Amino acid sequence: MMVDKAKETDLKVDLRERIILTSLDAFRKNGIKSITMDDIAALLKISKRTLYEIFQDKETLLKECILYHQQYVQKALTQLVNESSDVLEVILKCYQGSIEMYNKVNKSFFEDIKKYPKVHEMIKKNKEKDNKVVIDFLKKGVDQGLFRKDINFEIIHFLLREQMDLLAVKALNEFPFLEVYESIMLTYLRGISTEKGIRELDEFMEEFRKKRSEENKYS
Secondary structure, eight states, X not given: OHHHHHHHHHHHHHHHHHHHHHHHHHHHHHOSTTOOHHHHHHHHTOOHHHHHHHOSSHHHHHHHHHHHHHHHHHHHHHHHHHXXXXXXXXXXXXXXXXXXXXXXXXXXXXXHHTTOHXXXXXXXXXXXXXXXXXXXXXXXXXXXXXXXXXXXXXXXXXXHHHHHHHHTTTGGGTSOHHHHXXXXXXXXXXXXXXXXXXXHXXXXXXXXXXXXXXXHHTO
């Protein structure tokens, strides 16, 4: 009896994760608004009743999807920090990863999140909580000779966050998302970098653009 109960719990945990992964993929590809709980149940070939037994509504499901993604990113970032030689390498690899991710995300995904107050508030709080971690990380770049000593990273990071928030709502209507994102990030990094940091940045971007150009040629 206990074995059966443990097996049932494992199956529920597995189903919960499958729901989150399937939903996250659907939300990214199609936007959040256009995907209903009926759609998710159909994608997973489960009943709506089963879906609602695990997630009481769409906003609860979306919140769990975002939390799952954040945990995944945190694990990947920890591994990246351990494998990288300096702060700028970590930032540039994160930038590369974000470009690859944004290429697969429907632009309405970012607009739709704002229509779910609990989720939007959670993301906002997490960003505020991460501020000190990011700023301390940037200051390590000063010790490594990559970033300038005369920078107030609290101000610079605040301005970057404001620009990224604007990108999610305004720039999408006038310019390609990735073009604006790249302009913001490269201007930001170049502005805080020393000559040593700029050399590393330029070398990385030259290799990255070359690789992207090759991939586009055969896609």
